[in-house]
Amino acid sequence: MSLWSAILPPLLRVYAAGVWALLVQLFSRHFALPEFPSQHGKVAVVTGGAKGMGYCTSRHLSRLGMHVIIASNNESEGQEAVRTIREETLNEKVEFIYCDLASMKSIRKFVYQFKAKHLQLHVLINNAGVMLVPKRKTVDGFEEHFGLNYLGHFLLTNLLLETLKESGRQDCDARVLTVSSATHYVAELQLHELQNSCYYSSHGAYAQSKLALVLFTYQLQHHLTATRCHVTANVVDPGVVNTELYKNLNWAGKVIKWMTAWFFFKTPEEGAATAIFAAASPELEGVGGCYLHNGKRTKSADISYDEDLQRKLWVMSCKMTGVHDVTSSSHEN
Template sequence: MGHLMPKLNSSCKLNTSTSPLPELDVRQLGTESGMWWFNRKGPSGFSSASTAEEVTAGVDAGGLVAVITGASSGIGLETARVMALHGVHVVMAVRNVAAGHKAGEAIRAEIPGAGIRVLEMDLSSMDSVRRFATEFEALNLPLNILINNAGIMTRNCTRSIDGLELQFATNHIGHFLLTNLLLENMKRTSRETGVEGRIINVSSSAHFVTYPKGICFDKVKEPSRFISLIAYGQSKLANILHSTELSRVLKEDGVNISANAVHPGVVTTNLFRHRTIVNALVKSIGRIIHKTVEQGAATTCYVALHSQVTGISGKYFSNCNLDTPSSHASNPELAKKLWEFSSMIVSS
């Protein structure tokens, strides 16, 4: 992908490094490298062709509560549907409430008695995220699972209401703040029930397409020489770094909550609604590398519900198996720096 991008003359340039990736710890489910094209099953027993229903077959998650962002369409909706199918009480955090209610009604029609709630949240606005957290806490529900699924890809340089580059604000900062606000509930729930809490950040293999330093912090507030795909890749890298540092903090605190990142695969969803050319390309090559929505939601549901993932934290999954992220995504110093930077933004 890198050779298609225009060259930048600033210090923040496209990362086109071809250095070898570190090896995976094959003792834990193994790697998914090379499985994309041939649908070969990995050590987990699943592959890129596996669906969300297949990877959660036999799972009893009755009594659990999950918050899922971006749950009104695409893989977020399929994730909500499959979670509800297994007895999870799902709180759908959506920007478009009307679409959210319509999606919730569709789930209830298929699954009578499904526990579904719809609450409004615009991840690009920190005030909206805080309102959602307040409304959720007012429900007096426990929280076992948090799935930070929502994401956008923009064509033009746009700022959020808080003055941040929109993709970074929505894809990372909003989820970072949401996680912080809901974390005490998750800790309490885990402590009182003895059930492992799970936080899943939906990232993307697009995190490989970023700046040489990984995160250009100055471009979050001053996105000069903007190239949307690189900015998008930066936001997806941030998702992985967030889960990495969060995992470290939770382990240090002795909390029974895992934090992992997942790559859902290439799925035609409204993620590309702001990018006409990209949308056309995705549709044109879809028959070759395209996943269905049911397959795209599989890794998220696997990491959220499967017993194979118990005790695994701070990792990156694709096609329902452990995978190796970029060298930037494996950099603990960068993860800590992003954590401190994000904390400063949400507290300002």
């Protein structure tokens, strides 16, 4: 058990991480996106791309000329996002495909519909998520934070991995970008206890899902490097951003957020900046296995570099989602 766990319960650990992230954010210079070369000819999939940071990411990638597929579980929001982005960017190559990341059946249907378009895939942005939801399970029986934030993206990435590999080339790697959070620094990975324990902490569950995403990214990059694929995987920390994710705060938390967010929190556009940078910057061509915050590479939690833990989580995730373990041969090598 870590020192954090011995001293503070999950709720206090997460809020301590949030306060620290806010202080760093307050005294740091906000990352400003540079100008990028045209991205015409590239195809991007953005989960949660109909609102918040996902919408800002989709809009910016469309402005750069990418063909953007918005994956969302809300049809009306998704179609409205497509209409607005097309009008703003004058790029007609913006589409919506329904995808509920809390349902493996829906994810598989999304992948089937995407592949039926016979498109390449150059950028996959795993952005969608939930935060601090009450104890409930996905349709597949998984705790919702873990099932949607992590397992849904694990399955989606694995099902699209072959397309990513076929799309990447020596002078232009395909890219997988996964959005995590500073809460991963205070997370404990206790999958069995989370799925079966009568005690439930939404704060602990959220942080755990974000740590799982970091571990997943690093293990994926190990595989990509070992098999010499022209695909890279990086993880992004957007900072503390004023989005709808905070809708599950209690009334006191909502009041405090309402009073302070305008000053302390990033806007969705500012929060999306590092993901956009990771998706389009020539600086990151061929660079994978990084934790990016405020447009820079930084160090993630010590536990996230535990290769044995990365491997165990990956193997467990393959069993949970029913996908073939593509890393097994590269791991043996």
